[in-house]
Amino acid sequence: MTEAIAAAARWQSCAIVEVATGTPAIKSFFLRLSEPFDYTAGQHVDVRLTAPCGYTAMRSYSIASAPSDSKVIELAIERLPDGEVSPFFHDVAQVGDTIELRGPLGGHFLWPGLPTNQCS
Numbered sequence: 199m200t201e202a203i204a205a206a207a208r209w210q211s212c213a214i215v216e217v218a219t220g221t222p223a224i225k226s227f228f229l230r231l232s233e234p235f236d237y238t239a240g241q242h243v244d245v246r247l248t249a250p251c252g253y254t255a256m257r258s259y260s261i262a263s264a265p266s267d268s269k270v271i272e273l274a275i276e277r278l279p280d281g282e283v284s285p286f287f288h289d290v291a292q293v294g295d296t297i298e299l300r301g302p303l304g305g306h307f308l309w310p311g312l313p314t315n316q317c318s
């Protein structure tokens with residue numbers, strides 16, 4: 199296992215540094231990574247919430263921000279009314295809270311340098 203793969207599998211603590219409302223159902227959460235990583239368009243992270251009793255819930259979210267040197271990534275999360283994790287983000291999570299996250303994950307990639315109309 200390469201170091202990059204091992205690092206992506208490790209959980210890290212992230213602070214919510216900003217919350218922005220996109221639409222009534224979608225909020226963007228900006229998370230400061232304690233262990234910054236490189237990623238490409240299309241990759242996602244796993245987020246893990248742990249209740250005081252030890253119960254955990256894990257969900258995947260695409261990284262909505264463009265790759266850069268920033269230590270902050272954006273997750274755009276839609277609120278599902280009967281969901282478990284997305285309502286927590288919309289109704290409970292605040293700036294300053296920390297959550298656990300691992301990634302980047304996912305093998306989707308773009309051929310570098312190909313024009314966007316290559317297949318038309």
Ligand SMILES: Cc1cc2nc3c(=O)[nH]c(=O)nc-3n(C[C@H](O)[C@H](O)[C@H](O)COP(=O)(O)OP(=O)(O)OC[C@H]3O[C@@H](n4cnc5c(N)ncnc54)[C@H](O)[C@@H]3O)c2cc1C
Pocket residue numbers: 242257258259260261273274275276277278279280281282283284285
């Ligand atoms: C690779 C990947 C990337 C993703 N990226 C994003 C993203 O960028 N943004 C985003 O918003 N989401 C994304 N998702 C979806 C996300 O992971 C969650 O599935 C989503 O947020 C819902 O989680 P939840 O805990 O709120 O809902 P859940 O609790 O998982 O429930 C989901 C739905 O199923 C219903 N449900 C739950 N339990 C039952 C049951 N027993 N019987 C019948 N119905 C039930 C709920 O009512 C709800 O409508 C992504 C998923 C994957 C796999």
